[in-house]
Amino acid sequence: MPDDFKDKVVLVTGASSGIGRATAKLFAVRGAKVAIMARTAAKLESLRSECLIPDNVLIIVGDVSIEADCQRAIQNILSKWAGIDAVIHNAGVSMRGAAQETDVQVFRSLMEVNYYSLVYLYKASVAALKERRGHFVSVSSMMGKYSTQLRAGYTASKHAMVGFMDSVRLELLADGVHVMTVIPGFVNTDVAQNAFAPSGSKHGVQDQAILGGLPPERVAIDIYNGMKARKRETVSSHFKERFALFLSKWNPSLLDKLLLKVKAT
Numbered sequence: 309m310p311d312d313f314k315d316k317v318v319l320v321t322g323a324s325s326g327i328g329r330a331t332a333k334l335f336a337v338r339g340a341k342v343a344i345m346a347r348t349a350a351k352l353e354s355l356r357s358e359c360l361i362p363d364n365v366l367i368i369v370g371d372v373s374i375e376a377d378c379q380r381a382i383q384n385i386l387s388k389w390a391g392i393d394a395v396i397h398n399a400g401v402s403m404r405g406a407a408q409e410t411d412v413q414v415f416r417s418l419m420e421v422n423y424y425s426l427v428y429l430y431k432a433s434v435a436a437l438k439e440r441r442g443h444f445v446s447v448s449s450m451m452g453k454y455s456t457q458l459r460a461g462y463t464a465s466k467h468a469m470v471g472f473m474d475s476v477r478l479e480l481l482a483d484g485v486h487v488m489t490v491i492p493g494f495v496n497t498d499v500a501q502n503a504f505a506p507s508g509s510k511h512g513v514q515d516q517a518i519l520g521g522l523p524p525e526r527v528a529i530d531i532y533n534g535m536k537a538r539k540r541e542t543v544s545s546h547f548k549e550r551f552a553l554f555l556s557k558w559n560p561s562l563l564d565k566l567l568l569k570v571k572a573t
């Protein structure tokens with residue numbers, strides 16, 4: 309695949325907000341045909357109306373934690389554009405709450421939205437991606453590499469994503485499909501407000517750390533460039549989280565001590 313996404317067909321999940329919205333917009337600006345998936349139709353309509361060629365934007369209203377919705381998404385794309393060059397699975401949800409106080413259903417929902425969705429989209433799209441030697445990309449997190457307090461279910465789901473991606477990368481090597489995991493640090497989006505509270509309701513509160521995070525447009529550029537360069541992994545964060553990632557490998561006990569000093573909500 310040439311290192312340019314003009315006229316390429318790209319699915320972005322979680323495109324109604326934050327990182328997914330910025331990523332879908334960037335690919336549309338660069339001339340790609342973009343399928344945008346999320347549950348909130350009105351937000352997807354608003355994104356399409358901001359794109360230069362609305363006919364190059366396909367809206368897919370669906371829930372990524374439902375296998376049939378993921379299959380329908382890929383089928384709709386193949387019906388409209390007869391192929392698919394890239395899947396960017398970005399839709400996801402976080403949590404705020406100590407493991408002991410958090411309802412078991414929240415742990416299940418986190419796995420369903422963040423991890424099983426990845427399996428569903430992979431199985432639905434991989435044959436088509438092989439035909440075009442395309443890209444299979446997922447947005448995990450620094451929490452897919454190390455863990456902090458009050459995020460046990462979230463970090464488990466994001467670690468699961470990293471493990472899945474590392475395995476299928478090897479399986480797809482001979483087919484020429486590029487597999488990339490995106491590792492964002494804090495990004496200034498609605499992720500904290502949308503996170504699950506311990507009961508499963510919306511947390512509804514913004515975090516200072518998230519407010520001070522990278523703009524989602526910066527992460528979108530990192531995703532775009534990472535795909536162009538067919539990178540294995542793309543880390544998109546301020547220095548602080550990159551340093552924590554370094555410590556998680558080389559001095560995890562020191563990282564534990566530092567993380568205990570940081571407010572986790």
Ligand SMILES: NC(=O)c1ccc[n+]([C@@H]2O[C@H](COP(=O)([O-])OP(=O)(O)OC[C@H]3O[C@@H](n4cnc5c(N)ncnc54)[C@H](OP(=O)(O)O)[C@@H]3O)[C@@H](O)[C@H]2O)c1
Nearest residue numbers: 322324325326327347348371372399400449495497498499
């Ligand atoms: N912001 C950060 O600091 C940060 C850091 C590391 C990783 N990430 C990851 O980045 C990704 C994007 O998050 P964000 O920060 O942009 O948060 P966000 O603003 O809350 O956006 C989340 C997106 O996911 C969609 N979504 C959630 N559940 C869904 C479901 N069941 N089916 C379909 N779509 C669903 C939402 O759309 P609807 O509600 O309309 O369905 C929305 O478009 C997530 O995977 C998140 O874990 C974020």
